[in-house]
Amino acid sequence: MTELDLVIRARRMISTTGEVPGAVGVKGGRIVAVDAYDSPLQGAAHLELADDEVLMPGLVDSHVHVNDPGRTEWEGFTTATRAAAAGGVTTIIDMPLNSIPPTCDVPALELKQKAAESQASIDVGFWGGAIPGNAEQLRPLHEAGVFGFKCFLLHSGVDEFPPLNPAELELAMREISAFDGLLIVHAEDAHRIDHAPPPNGASYQDFLRSRPREAEYAAVADVIGLAALTGCRVHILHVSSADVLPMLAEARGDGVRITAETCPHYLTFSAEEIPPGATQYKCCPPIREAANRELLWEGLRDGLIDLVVSDHSPSTVDLKRLDTGDFGAAWGGIASLQLGLPAVWTQASRRGFTLTDVARWMCQAPAEQTGLKHKGRIEPGYDADFSVFAPDETFVVDVNTLHHKNAISPYDGMPLTGVVRGTWLRGEPVGAGQRGRLLQRGAQE
CATH class of the missing domain: 3.20.20.140 (Metal-dependent hydrolases)
Incomplete structure (x- = not known):
């Protein structure tokens, strides 16, 4: 696999099968790999979530x-x-x-x-x-x-x-x-x-x-x-x-x-x-x-x-x-x-x-x-859109x-429980300069 743009590792990640430790590889704004937390995925940028944070879609x-x-x-x-x-x-x-x-x-x-x-x-x-x-x-x-x-x-x-x-x-x-x-x-x-x-x-x-x-x-x-x-x-x-x-x-x-x-x-x-x-x-x-x-x-x-x-x-x-x-x-x-x-x-x-x-x-x-x-979803082929959430x-x-x-x-x-600590749109933190896209039904966003 060519070098990824970004790898995110989280001890708590919400997948379609439940909450698991995991690593996510991002290329061109899309998720291209979802692997074990300790997998050898490498990227140009790397983010490791804190132990009290959960990676959500x-x-x-x-x-x-x-x-x-x-x-x-x-x-x-x-x-x-x-x-x-x-x-x-x-x-x-x-x-x-x-x-x-x-x-x-x-x-x-x-x-x-x-x-x-x-x-x-x-x-x-x-x-x-x-x-x-x-x-x-x-x-x-x-x-x-x-x-x-x-x-x-x-x-x-x-x-x-x-x-x-x-x-x-x-x-x-x-x-x-x-x-x-x-x-x-x-x-x-x-x-x-x-x-x-x-x-x-x-x-x-x-x-x-x-x-x-x-x-x-x-x-x-x-x-x-x-x-x-x-x-x-x-x-x-x-x-x-x-x-x-x-x-x-x-x-x-x-x-x-x-x-x-x-x-x-x-x-x-x-x-x-x-x-x-x-x-x-x-x-x-x-x-x-x-x-x-x-x-x-x-x-x-x-x-x-x-x-x-x-x-x-x-x-x-x-x-x-x-x-x-x-x-x-x-x-x-x-x-x-x-x-x-x-x-x-x-x-x-x-x-x-x-x-x-x-x-x-x-x-x-x-x-x-x-x-x-x-x-x-956090799955290969999906947009690399994430919420970093501290649920406690x-x-x-x-x-x-x-x-x-x-x-x-x-x-x-x-009083509420749970703090959003970060939001990522297509592999970049929101506010980092990119704009959102206008979506159309049926289009390949």
Whole structure:
């Protein structure tokens, strides 16, 4: 073998078979060898991890709202990718809404790509949007390389990204099925939420009642029914209610091609702990009760929930309405892109899960869901994307030290276990001068 560019040795490395000692050889930005820790691999550069560090694949976060262009005061590609890298994330897939224009046709995608190409410090791909009236734009977007299409079944929070009604949802699914694309769904039923009690000021319990779990259940049932009818591949975003898990299991048993995700905040927080007026915790669907949280963990254990991604949905501080604490008026979204790995590891380790489990949920499964064939694993042929993680080191979150644009997060002041000490993209430390690449579905990244 010709001399390698880099050899990394770690007494703890997360491989697809588990945690093992290992050595990794890198050439041209790709992993070309994975061998025993004491193997004779030699490279132009050499890195040996400390005994308390673990070499993990770079995380793939397939649910990130960057909001650029159009709402860059909320977030932008510079700050979002910097925050991601600080959290061990080497690839993000950007959501189509909250930017202006939303990514619902090819010209809008090109604007988004232009905004990202000069700013991104890690690799970035893009979701397209499925909204009323754009069914004819879905195939061109697919051919332009988006990873799939996001839709809402109720108001998205921004008027320029309206929801699909049942007939429009079926039309979109038939069109996407025709080219074997992927539809990802914010699954809450508009009718049930319209008839729920309205949120009432600073009361979190009133806000929770305004987004009942029945709305999530009904929406997932509708998506499953249409997926069975049309053959469309579907993915349920940010599962917050464990009530949907048996339905997901039954649908898969019936041959429906459906996957699901949840997010660190649903696995960390509980409704009982959220104080009045603490609108930094507001997200939709909402954080539910502690007993429900434990059932989500069991859903991960049983494989009913496939992946864990951030749903990083930031805004300016004023939109969170901390001045009034009004859950009805505050923007619904949690900024956590930098904190996903330690937040999930803190909770997972308490429940007997391993770092191999975490890597499967946060590296391997998101890469597989999006079709990124060279991401998410430490294996020959994969991109040399790594996170160097110290799983036993603790820290207290200080929102003012996080890299996302606006200093607000429900994790502020929370002790977490696990520190990202380094992030490598295609064999180089992030920040060493190289830029991230813009990724396209189906391309050889």
